[in-house]
Amino acid sequence: MGKATVIPFGPQHPVLPEPLHLDLVVQDEKVVEAIPQIGFVHRGLEKLVETRDYNQFLYVCERICGICAAGHSIGYAETIERLMGVEVPKRAEYLRVIWHELSRVHSHLLWLGLAADAFGFESLFMHAWRLRERVLDIFEKTTGGRVILSVVKVGGVHRDIDDSQMKEIIYVLDGIMDDYRKIMNTLLTDYSVKNRTVGVGTLSHEEALALSMVGPFARASNVNYDVRSLGNGAYGDLSDFQPILDAQGDCYARVKVRCLEVLQSIEIIKELAAKMPAGDISVTVKGSPAEGAEVCNVLEQPRGECYYYARGNGSKNLERMRIRTPTSQNIAGMVSALKGCDLADVNMVILTIDPCISCTER
Amino acid sequence: MAFASKSPWVIHYDASSCNGCDIEVLATLCPGFDGERFGVINTGNPKHADIFLVTGSVNERNISVIKEIYDQMLEPKVVVACGICACSGGIFHDCYNVIGGVDKAIPVDVYAPGCAVRPEAIIDAIVEGVAVLDQKSKALKEQKKGAK
Incomplete structure (x- = not known):
């Protein structure tokens, strides 16, 4: 074994759209230890x-x-509604879930493109982002925003989706599904892609449990946990919801779980669109959270379980708001998965946990 | 320096953005908006870049990184502040860990506001930045002539 060397990775790095700094301790091209440093995006929102x-x-x-x-706007609104005991109309819950699942499709397609870019498959990156534009077009038509939607409010939602718009959404999603299967096929069966993903950055089931991993990262290590199966809001009305699991725990398994989740999300949207109840889309919320009242809430973000905690103090302002985001959990797993991998595979391992640094640091 | 303004290479750095503007910067370069038809290529190396796209506001931790990337870029160079956070701090202007817009760290040539900034606005800002790039390279040439 050669001498240990430290290679800095980031914060400005071509594969990372976000600033994450890692000190990689390498010995003969093998990573011995990865020391993450964060704080580049901390703003102090809480x-x-x-x-x-x-x-x-x-x-x-x-x-x-x-x-x-x-996801964050829905998670926060649900937390405040529970804190103040507000009952949200059924139609608003359905609309929220439809936008949330659409954002999961857009988030997974975005990640899929970045992962393809990480191993140098640039045309796949472009194709994934081309499909993602169609989802953003749906957002723009139904809410007016492409990325920040600002459609959820405490007590319901601001905008309704009428039947003709819903039909169009389903039509667009069917079109996406056809194109998406081709991309998914490339990603899951192409030998050059498999060379980079199979057996790389493995995290065992026990490790994933011990490090309390969440989201697709954990489900790829066969941890059967998905907040959606708790049946909060409109998820409770789904006829059948089974989390997508894989037992391998390597990069390939994580790619596979996310790929299949896109199809699952599209199915959820279709089912809820067919069952959509009529009625109001919001209720008026008056007053402020009681002093000392506290509540916690969980939500399945595209990257995993997100936990919200709020405490009122009798005024319009909250006493405390705490958010634990999925990536802050998953960074521990990433560091563990990086140990022992090749230096060239570091990109792949980091990308397949789908880090969201601005969530983590807030 | 017509070659630089015909095909400006861009480098992108996420200062403390919420990702919204970052993904819009990348979406600008992808099919749909196709910034590459203007010869724009995204590069990871500051030494190859002509235009520096910064998203998000400046804080104590990343101010040195922004300055470092800016210093490593060769003259002439243009800085585009993408999104309202990069312009002025935006919704986070009174957070304890936000110093302000990118102009607190490095000189900014073009401002592209929006939350999140729209890809059309980024394309407009890059096109505007190219004109600034041309001006700067002419000034640089004059300066060299003067030195002779």
Whole structure:
């Protein structure tokens, strides 16, 4: 074995769209240890609850992360509704889930493109992002925004999706499904892709449990945990929901789980669109959270379980807001999966956990 | 220096953006908006880049990284602030860990506001940046003539 050398990775790096710094201790091209350093994106959002009232903070919360924006606004709104005992109309719950699942499709397609770019398959990257544009077009037509939707409010949603728009969404999603299967086929069966993913960065079932991994990263190591199966909101009305699992725990398994989740999300949207109840889309919320009232809430973000905690103090402002995001859990697993892998595979391992640094640091 | 303005290479750095603007910068270069038809290529190396696209606001931790990337770029160079956070701090302007817009760290030539900034706005800003790049390279040439 040669002498150990430290190679800095990031914060500005071609494969990383976000600043994450890793000190890679390598010995003969093998990573012995990876030491992550974060703090480049920290803004201090949780402190802002002291100066923004609970309605204004929804829009701050949505901007925790531009990729999971729909998820964060829904998670925050649900938390405040529970804190104040507000009952949301059924139709609003359905609409929220439809936007949330659409954002999962867009997030997974985005990740799929970045992962393809990480091993140098640039045309696959472009094709994945071409499909993603169609999902963003749906967002633009139904909410007016492409990335930050600002469609959820405490007590419901701002905009309705009418029947003709819903038909169009289903039509577009069917078109995406056909093109997507071709991309998925390339990613899962092409030998050059498999060379880079099979057996790389393995994390065993026991390790995943011990490090409390969440989301597709954990499900690829056969951890049967998906917040959607708890049946919160409109998820409870699904006829059958089974988390997608894989037992291998390597990069290939993580790619596979996310690939199949896109199809699953499209099925969920179709099912909910068919069952959509009529009625109001929001209720008026008055008053403010009671002093000392506290509540916690979980939501399945595209990257895994996201935990929200809020405590009121009798005024319009919250006393405390705490968010534990999926990537802050998964970074421990990433460091563990990086140990012993080749230096050339570091890109792949980092990308397949789908890190979201701005969520993590807030 | 017509070659640089016909095919400006861009480098992108996420200062402390929420990802919304970052993915819009990448979406600009992908099918749909296809920034590459203007000869724009995304590069990871500051020494190859002509235009520096910065998203997000500046904080204590990343100010040195932004300055470092800017210093490594060769003259003439143009800085484009993408998104309202990069322009002024935006919705996060009063957070304790936000110093302000990118102009607190390096000189900014073009501002492209929006939350998140729209790909059309980024393309407009790059086209505007190319004109600035041309001006700067002419000034640089004059300066060299003067030195002789």
